[in-house]
Amino acid sequence: MAKIEQKVLPLNGDEAVALAAKQSDVDVVAAYPITPQTIIVEKFSEYVANGEVDTEFVCTESEHSALTASLTAALTGARAFTATASAGLALMHEIVYVTAGCRAPVVMAVTNRALSAPINIHCDHSDAMAERDSGWIQIWAENAQETYDSVIQAFRIAEHPDLLTPVMVNLDGFFLSHTLEKIQVLPDEEVRRFVGIRQFPLVTDTEGNTVPFKLDPNHPLTVGPLDMPDYYFEHKRQQEDAMHRAPKIIREVHDEYAELTGRSYGNGFVDSYRLEDAEIATVCLGSVAGTTKTVVDQLRKQGVKAGVLRIRAFRPMPIEDIQKALTGAKAIAVMDRSNSVGGNGGPLFHEIRHTLYGTEMHPHIADYIYGLGGRDMPPRIIQSIYKELDDISKTGRVKRLVQFAGVRD
Amino acid sequence: MTAQQKSWKEISPAGVCWKPASDYQTGDWRTFRPVRDPKKCTKCLLCHMVCPDAAIKWSKENQDLEFDYNYCKGCGICANECALKAIKMIVEGGE
Numbered sequence: 201m202a203k204i205e206q207k208v209l210p211l212n213g214d215e216a217v218a219l220a221a222k223q224s225d226v227d228v229v230a231a232y233p234i235t236p237q238t239i240i241v242e243k244f245s246e247y248v249a250n251g252e253v254d255t256e257f258v259c260t261e262s263e264h265s266a267l268t269a270s271l272t273a274a275l276t277g278a279r280a281f282t283a284t285a286s287a288g289l290a291l292m293h294e295i296v297y298v299t300a301g302c303r304a305p306v307v308m309a310v311t312n313r314a315l316s317a318p319i320n321i322h323c324d325h326s327d328a329m330a331e332r333d334s335g336w337i338q339i340w341a342e343n344a345q346e347t348y349d350s351v352i353q354a355f356r357i358a359e360h361p362d363l364l365t366p367v368m369v370n371l372d373g374f375f376l377s378h379t380l381e382k383i384q385v386l387p388d389e390e391v392r393r394f395v396g397i398r399q400f401p402l403v404t405d406t407e408g409n410t411v412p413f414k415l416d417p418n419h420p421l422t423v424g425p426l427d428m429p430d431y432y433f434e435h436k437r438q439q440e441d442a443m444h445r446a447p448k449i450i451r452e453v454h455d456e457y458a459e460l461t462g463r464s465y466g467n468g469f470v471d472s473y474r475l476e477d478a479e480i481a482t483v484c485l486g487s488v489a490g491t492t493k494t495v496v497d498q499l500r501k502q503g504v505k506a507g508v509l510r511i512r513a514f515r516p517m518p519i520e521d522i523q524k525a526l527t528g529a530k531a532i533a534v535m536d537r538s539n540s541v542g543g544n545g546g547p548l549f550h551e552i553r554h555t556l557y558g559t560e561m562h563p564h565i566a567d568y569i570y571g572l573g574g575r576d577m578p579p580r581i582i583q584s585i586y587k588e589l590d591d592i593s594k595t596g597r598v599k600r601l602v603q604f605a606g607v608r609d
Numbered sequence: 610m611t612a613q614q615k616s617w618k619e620i621s622p623a624g625v626c627w628k629p630a631s632d633y634q635t636g637d638w639r640t641f642r643p644v645r646d647p648k649k650c651t652k653c654l655l656c657h658m659v660c661p662d663a664a665i666k667w668s669k670e671n672q673d674l675e676f677d678y679n680y681c682k683g684c685g686i687c688a689n690e691c692a693l694k695a696i697k698m699i700v701e702g703g704e
Contacts, residue, residue, distance in 0.1 A: 301623060302623045303622050303623040364622065401622075403621070403625075403627065404627070405627045405628075406627045406628045413622070413625070420628065420629030420631075421625055421626060421627050421628065421629065422625065422626040422628065422629060422630045422633075423623065423625055424623075424624075425624050425625075425626055427624050430614060431614075431620065431624065433617075434615070434616065434617035434620055435617070435620070435622075435623060435624050437617040438617050438620075438622060438623075441617070
């Protein structure tokens with residue numbers, strides 16, 4: 201039960217993201233519009249134009265500049281937000297690494313879209329997967345409600361003084377960004393209270409003063425300096441250490457939010473659906489989980505022990521949660537909405553297989569690349585994947601390790 | 610690893626240095642040093658304006674231009690722009 205009364209508003213995923221950012225009292229938004237993220241930027245500019253926010257809104261000339269402005273704003277102690285998609289995220293690539301490396305707690309919504317060429321504006325996970333190793337926390341939403349909830353949580357997570365790591369909230373282009381849902385919305389003051397005022401780790405400056413860790417002319421410091429081979433490795437090691445502190449913080453924030461709103465997403469890292477006694481299971485990210493859950497319900501009615509595991513936090517990778525959730529599954533299908541060309545499967549497949557290797561379980565695992573460039577993933581294709589999993593669990597043989605589900609052969 | 614090098618647990622996050630960038634003397638990158646001929650110079654301040662490192666300062670006290678060699682990197686823009694050719698670039702450490 202929720203502690204607090206919430207309004208129900210008709211919003212699409214992008215509008216939900218913009219509202220969450222507004223309610224989180226962001227100081228700086230620097231963004232450049234790109235389909236299918238455009239509504240986020242449009243909506244936020246509307247808030248600015250109407251005087252509903254006191255946010256500094258920076259219309260940049262490119263995404264590279266948008267993230268640079270967000271990063272530098274965050275370093276001065278501001279709460280910074282940006283949003284992008286596809287080619288926009290690819291153009292940000294350099295600064296995606298710089299943001300994580302500078303430990304700037306920027307929150308960025310990525311409305312997942314395919315990368316060119318051929319040019320395509322529809323849903324695909326290739327854009328975010330290209331930033332997989334950049335040092336950002338990645339949260340993947342299943343529906344528009346979760347995008348709203350995740351953006352609010354993201355500020356608390358990113359800005360935590362023990363973490364200072366940027367967070368990317370992913371929402372499937374069009375499926376979530378442009379589809380109207382009934383969204384439960386918290387009162388403004390509740391979100392402000394939940395997110396709170398940004399706190400800083402305390403550091404000692406050269407004059408021996410204890411000061412908050414941020415750019416401040418009264419206590420000057422240098423950010424983004426040069427590292428030679430003798431120290432770069434150590435700073436990269438620190439980022440890994442911070443990422444290892446992330447699970448505790450993600451869980452605390454998720455649980456506190458669940459208590460306030462009555463909404464939770466699995467344990468905050470993975471969302472297990474009917475996996476307790478499942479013999480066959482799929483693993484996925486994003487909106488396809490909704491359709492898959494419906495298929496699982498149908499199969500369960502027919503007596504098939506099917507389940508689905510949706511990964512909510514892809515970075516940091518919830519290794520133990522995945523291992524635990526998939527215990528008992530004899531055959532597993534990973535569903536990848538992006539492909540590592542020439543890599544023998546998609547990135548999610550690589551990681552799930554890697555996570556299960558070396559454990560006591562020895563499930564058969566197959567990869568299904570699906571939905572590239574917004575190709576629909578209807579229940580019948582998901583049903584056929586479960587049918588193949590059933591065959592695999594009975595015969596003990598994976599006929600094809602990597603398949604393309606829904607492509608015209 | 611030498612004794613004075615620190616582990617990742619002992620160093621500041623993100624390589625932050627607890628002092629401003631103006632505290633680092635970056636003039637030792639210089640190959641050429643700008644030298645002004647005070648007889649030719651009319652103190653027009655063009656060099657002061659074009660210096661990308663703000664290393665040419667106007668001293669109120671002396672009512673004259675001063676080159677700050679702690680920051681001058683010897684790019685030569687001042688010498689190139691000087692209308693009266695009053696600045697020469699001399700090889701650092703040379704004659």
